Amino acid sequence: MRTGHTGRRSGVAVLTAATLVVLAATGAAGTATAAAPDGRPATAAATAHGNGGGQWRGAWAASPHGAGETFVPNWSREGFANHTLRQVVRVTTGGTRARVELSNRYGTTPLRIAGATVARSDQGAAVRAGSVRQLSFGHGRSVTIPAGGTVHSDALTFRTRPLEKLTVTLYLAEPTGPATYHWDAGSTSYRASGDHRSDAGGEAFIEQSGAWYFLSGVEVSGGPGPRRKSVVAFGDSITDGFGSTPGADNRYPDELAERLVAAGRTRGVLNHGIGGNQLTNDLSFAGEKGVNRFKKDVLTEPDVGTVIVLEGINDIGMSEWADLPGGPTPDVPVERLIAGHRELIRQARARGIKVIGATLPPYKGAMYYTERGEAKRDALNKWIRTSGEYDAVVDLDRALADPADPDRLAPAYDVGDHLHPNDAGYRAMAEAVDLDEL
Structure with missing residues (x-):
């Protein structure tokens, strides 16, 4: 325990x-508003479905549910504000392109993701040097997910192998309110104050939790x-x-x-x-x-x-x-x-x-x-x-x-x-x- x-x-x-x-299951797809490079909102379709790139298939998933103290302490009720959240998952299949799914299914207010990265995992909160890749949403670095919504990042050229561990990092600059999460990750998630989305080292991530937050899926396409x-x-x-x-x-x-x-x-x-x-x-x-x-x-x-x-x-x-x-x-x-x-x-x-x-x-x-x-x-x-x-x-x-x-x-x-x-x-x-x- x-x-x-x-x-x-x-x-x-x-x-x-x-x-x-x-028993549980993952969230329904919703719409989202993404900030494009020029500040204009990206279209919901671009945000929800990425850039295309072949048939997507699930590589990892966790069913989301609402915030609460499920017998063990977690960060879901308090949420996040000016925090970087780093979460480690193991994909079950590989491909040449990847995208992540983020869920605000049980949020009561819009959720703003100020930035996100994916990288190959190392020890603890550290990731392999040189592997950090920025994720985009409708061609912008940030995205706002409406209450009840789900969003996919844009397709990213990023080769993955079956049973490989990946680290997804979210920078949450503004208060999120209670977080949609999955209480029993069987894995350690890490939190740091400030923006550390591009860090290779894990020194800033001094807090730990046994749950996953907002992250509900990793999908891949392509591959032999x-x-x-x-x-x-x-x-x-x-x-x-x-x-x-x-x-x-x-x-x-x-x-x-x-x-x-x-x-x-x-x-x-x-x-x-x-x-x-x-x-x-x-x-x-x-x-x-x-x-x-x-x-x-x-x-x-x-x-x-x-x-x-x-x-x-x-x-x-x-x-x-x-x-x-x-x-x-x-x-x-x-x-x-x-x-x-x-x-x-x-x-x-x-x-x-x-x-x-x-x-x-x-x-x-x-x-x-x-x-x-x-x-x-x-x-x-x-x-x-x-x-x-x-x-x-x-x-x-x-x-x-x-x-x-x-x-x-x-x-x-x-x-x-x-x-x-x-x-x-x-x-x-x-x-x-x-x-x-x-």
């Missing part, structure tokens, strides 16, 4: 609300080899990777991307999980319900071929949890969970996207486990396995179960809270996916 703004957490998750499971459609992993904290080693990129979507690269079948693998997210209920600390955010996160991604859905354990568990801040969430019958899954299937198929259902892993011994909840999990898993409504099934329940007690996570896969996998468990999840089904 992370403490303070350090982005560090202990090897074993504490049994608190911070261990909630989550056949173009393969992206895979989206959609879900809650188990998809988001809670309990994996911070900074090590050991979440199950990370491990799946590594399998694809090793097999010579590289494609974008996009993580749209949000810790604590539910399929059927909105939560102030864990984003919009999955049936709503799916269209904003998954269906706005370019060139998606397959989505893997792992959703529902929080709907079950939080309705049984008296100690949940604010009290238990509404009870969700199995029939409503199935209806929610059917809605995701409908939305995906309407866009020609293959949809794979993942069974819910065991959770006996978790802070919100009950026998009634276990009966719901069993019923939902039976429907996912046997209904034939998903195009394919990945049986994470059986892949992670303890042979001595199938209702529990195997000890070798348990981070310690009996709900979230550890690094080995996330690896086992990725290995349970049939690459041919993608």
Whole structure:
């Protein structure tokens, strides 16, 4: 569990609300006003879609949600003013051109980005010397994103390799107000006072956080080899990777991307999980319900071929949890969970996207486990396995179960809270996916 703004957490998750499971998705594209070099506003189309340059595909993503203290301190409520924000991500596929996506989806006022850069990551907040490139928006260095909006930078000639780490730096000169963010980055973000967007060194970045702010995607185009459609992993904290080693990129979507690269079948693998997210209920600390955010996160991604859905354990568990801040969430019958899954299937198929259902892993011994909840999990898993409504099934329940007690996570896969996998468990999840089904 992370403490303070350090982005560090202990090897074993504490049994608190911070261990909630989550599902999420990325934001819907909006319009923006960019400052052109002569001071005139750039067109919304130029800002939202860059300079063209071939078929864009997702290389990295994180689902945004609204500002708040999600059990661990972060900068989202206070926002930023005369700060430089440096964030490190690992792309899952490569190309010859790149652009970034910035989100103000949950902002209540326009967000001004005074400048932004992308570079190849080095240690900590440092970047590789000579790799810093200025980003533009509608051919201007700054951009204003309206409340509720999303913007893409212009296309930049910038060669990326699969599994390479990039650093995106934003200079926020004016007060931003509360920030659209993603609370569990599993990575360290850095903040400095003043304008340090072009610094190669990290000395000015003396503050740290374990969240991502405003940054919701990196897309690429071009490059050698056949173009393969992206895979989206959609879900809650188990998809988001809670309990994996911070900074090590050991979440199950990370491990799946590594399998694809090793097999010579590289494609974008996009993580749209949000810790604590539910399929059927909105939560102030864990984003919009999955049936709503799916269209904003998954269906706005370019060139998606397959989505893997792992959703529902929080709907079950939080309705049984008296100690949940604010009290238990509404009870969700199995029939409503199935209806929610059917809605995701409908939305995906309407866009020609293959949809794979993942069974819910065991959770006996978790802070919100009950026998009634276990009966719901069993019923939902039976429907996912046997209904034939998903195009394919990945049986994470059986892949992670303890042979001595199938209702529990195997000890070798348990981070310690009996709900979230550890690094080995996330690896086992990725290995349970049939690459041919993608």
